[in-house]
Amino acid sequence: MAVGADAQKLSTSSKKATSLYKKALSHYKSHHYNQAKAPLMQAIKKDANFIEAYLLLSEVFYEQEDYQHQAEYLERVVELDSTFFVFSYYSLGVARFHLGEFDKAEQWFRKYSNRTDNSKFKQKAQEWIEKAQFAKTTMENPKRIEALNLGKNINSHYNEYWPSITADGQTLVYTVMVDRDSVLTKKPYANALANHYHEDFFSSVKDTAGQWSPRIQLSAPLNSGSNEGAQTLSSDGNWMFFTACGRSDSKGSCDIYFSQRTATGWSEPKNIGGPVNTPYWESQPSFSSDGRTLYFASNRAGGLGGNDIWRARLITTNDEGTPVFAAPENLGDKVNTRFNEVSPFIHPDNNTLYFASEGWPGMGKADLFMSRMENGAFVEPPVNLGFPINTAGDEVGLVVTADGRTAYFSSDRYGESFGGRDIYSFEMPTELQPLPVSYVKGRVFDIRTLEKLKASFELKDLSNGKMVVEAMSTDFSGDFLVCLPIGGSYALSVSKKGYLFYSDHFSMDTVSAVDNPRILDIYLKPIQAGETVILNNIFFETDSYQLREESEIELQKLLEFMNENSQTKIQLLGYTDNVGSVAYNQELSKQRAQQVYEYLIRKGIAANRLSFKGKGMHNPVASNDTESGRARNRRTEMRVVE
Template sequence: MLKNLLLILLIFLTLIIKAQDFSTKSKKAIKYYKSAIFHFDNNKTDIAVKELKRAIKKDNNFIEAYLLMGDIYKVRKENQKEINTYFKIIEIDENFFPYIYYNLASSELRIGEYEIAKSHFIKFLKEKKVRKDIINIAEQKLKQCDFAIEQIKNPVKFNPINLGPNVNSIYDDYWPALTVDGKTLITTVMLPKEEAYISLHDSTQEDFYVSYLKNKNWTKATKLSSIINTPFNEGALSISSDGSYCFFTACGRSNGYGLCDIYMAKNENGKWTRPVNIGRPVNSKYSEKQPSISSDGKTLYFSSNRPGGKGNMDLWVSTYENSRWSEPQNLGDSINTFNSEISPFIHHDNQTLYFASNGHMGMGGYDMFVSRKDSTEKWSRPENLGYPINTFGEEFGMIINSEGNKAFFSSDREKVTGRDIYEFALPEKIKPISVNYVNGFVYDSKTNIKLEAEIELIDIETNKIITKKTSDKTSGKYLVCLPTNKNYALEVNKKGYLFFSENFSLKDNNNSLNPYLINIPLHPINIGEKIILKNIFFSTNSYELKKESFFELSKIIQLMNNNPDIKAEIAGHTDSTGTKEYNIKLSQNRAKSVYNYLIKNSDLKSRLTYKGYGSSMPIATNNTILGRSKNRRTEFIIITK
């Protein structure tokens, strides 16, 4: 918008210079006008307006004074005054400045007067002596009017609810961030600066505040941390799914690489560490802002004006590999435009991206959009979230809870309280995939000491690792997000221990949003210790291995290769359904199938045996469906070390 304003102002001044004279003969009016230009150039718009009013008082038909007045009102976002000024120019001489209807229509578009703006864009496009690039912009804005008119005719369901005085302050509150459990909310608050830090051009600062959900109510927001908050600006925080670390934007820091950089801080034992600049290659001599970290902590999305982009601000992505961030990649033409894309939010499903853009077709200003990653890792064409979620104003900074049914955003719709945080139910069409999670801690089964261990979440249909992370080295705590559109294997590994195996069947499971709490015991590699292999699958009454078993079988091979002295038995078990003889035979055949796969894909034949135990060794009751499913199992048992 600023670029377009400067372009029109440049055209206007060029026309005046070429004309060598003014629409007025009053020397005093011209003197006041030139004084206004000087003050406007020096950002003293109040004085410039006073000078222009003095000029107009000398000649009420001084068109150049009105044109500059309109430009100043545009900069100051005094839209109605700007519009009134352009109508005055048209009343005097509508042919004096060929771009007057473009200016007027653009102003009307900014306040949502779409029908009348459309008529004035059409009138402007009949002009012959105008620049082609301005014609192109006008044609695009005309399409925007048509789009907005159609959106208003077909509104989406939208009922925003203010989060109230516990979350919102008397100042502007914005950029919400939420943990995956929905219980920790961090916001950015625009505060008055302490007197010692007030500068000539800046009397406010941004700090982070935090509120907690307790008994279905938000606690009174308090400052997040004196270590993170400073007398300067910190904003647009993104918190990890488990709340153990965060990324945020800070500008003008002495250790910065550019105007604005991305920083990271950790939460250790309830206290935040001193933030560190995440450095190159993410940060550059340009501006990197508004980070959003994926639920597995491996992918960072952000907005930047660095070279190689498509427009003013683009969305970029970097992945954490080998203990460092990769060279950022532009998200490409499907996401980025010739204008600006900002405020990315990657949902906990790692597949649905929300962001704001003033380049994609919208209602005016920044609109919010959604795009989804397909199976080839490409982003879909962005979809406008619709009216009245989007309006003629500036909409950005929206986040979505893990369940995908509730959005949080900032708005100044209640003018008395400034910008506040609101929530609303997300329309079905723009929802992400619902996400559940499993959390707990990892510990030594013998000593109860908490362990740092590697945790892998695997899509068992594709055998692709979805998430790879480690439990906390001190507390053993972990949290893994579980998008509810797949079935998963969870594998937990640590050198010197047998791996832990768990299965989550969430595909087509409508009751899959209750979080799982699993404290994971890892067993040292000793004779008699066993793994219940929960990701070995057979068809009912069959001993043919399903392909979903292959990842877990590869983990057994890896375990034995890493521990060449151990020998093991593959043990098959059934429930009590069927005869004793049938169950012995079925369990024997299933154990043999696992054995055959392992020796076919490795050189472990001399170190493996197998046996079927039928229903003779239950670990749960056979009187329930759940109990019988636990008894149908395959085990890996250490027999020699």
């Protein structure tokens, strides 16, 4: 707001009032707002019609977000002279909006629009009118939510914010503004306020009763004497991307860094470098559950204005294990505006994005929104999450559990606070929920030695063969977690060099599957003569040896295995259930094994490396008394010959 700060001619003739005004103006310019108030009040006592003093007082209260007093002094300006400073009408609209007085706000914006010839601000006034109308309607139709404080094991008298959670909902990592003398260095710091506190990561896990355990401060080198925050976890909790500013290896003001879990804690953080990080500001990452896309906020060139949300695709990892990304793309004008968009969170469904925006119609400053993709693109305007999730203040940093039912966020506006900002949860209204996601989790072992193995995982959509998730189990624990979006059937493949691959498939056609995640321990067999594995993702038409299209995923995996292990010879074995005659099932099983054999021959595998055999209804792996058992017995196996 212009306040006539350096005007030579003021509306008062009082020299004393003028002197007090100039003193206050000096405080104001130095951002000493409290010190500016007293001389302005004295100036008004000297001259009750001193318009500039009222105007400057309104600006002081605006800077302190005291919108009630701002509005009172602006109305006095208009009362004294309605034409003295026409922008006062606009500022009154903003103040009344922040006070939740939306009808009054709209009236002031209309008065301003009728009094100005500035087309730019006419447009801004119209945008505020639309925001006021939206906010009024939204508050008259509130969402039913109950925010629950996560309790003393998570929150404290410090500020807690930026929650992130693993896909299984068992591990929470978040940022805490802590005393510097409580962190790793244990050294006292000087009196400057900026040096009293800094940001560190804390974590908590759920116990067997489903309660959050007492939080622990993550150790060095992840936490340091500098600030770390705004983190995101991979779905399995083994990768972390976070924001750090002003480091020696920084490319700009703030950059995105990477660390991964090891047997002894978290690895030394690495700057992920270009093209994600630039001399501009990059922050607030969110990593997709398929392990392939990083979303983040940036004010880099090429955006729509202010801070925009971008995404970059993972290409590979370098020799140090740090992810390498392709050139980022802007999410476009169905997410970004010429104002600020920040705090992206891509849900594990890899389809629903939650973010904060100052540009889309909302309740005040930054509101939380939801947007869904269609074929990988955002094509519709986002949905405001509504009141009371959004208020006149800033709402940022929302995350949602994989099942879509629970949201976590940080706030200082609820009564049950331990001090400052605390982390809360609430049940997400049905209409704002993402697509529910379940998961498969477990460990990978060597079947002979029981050594925990680092293996690669591929999850593909059985209907089209497209990759859904690529992941790795950890080398120190063998743990893995792979998300399963609802609404499809998926083929899982687990492989490691020197071992036979493991395959399985899962149907996620019903919501009930979300409540029943798969817990698996997978035992890989070394490539040795006599070892056998079931090819669980080879399917045939009913009562036929015709391969179904969905089998292509497993057939390709088998072909890849044969090409990577060029000296290995295998035999393909076909099996049936006990429905039908022995002779019929013997022939059917042989024909099915032969189909897989002929596929590999057509793809260039030498015939002297392959053989096939029908085993009929012999050697069942389950009871033939149930349909599920019979389905397991109808199978194709691969046996290593040499």
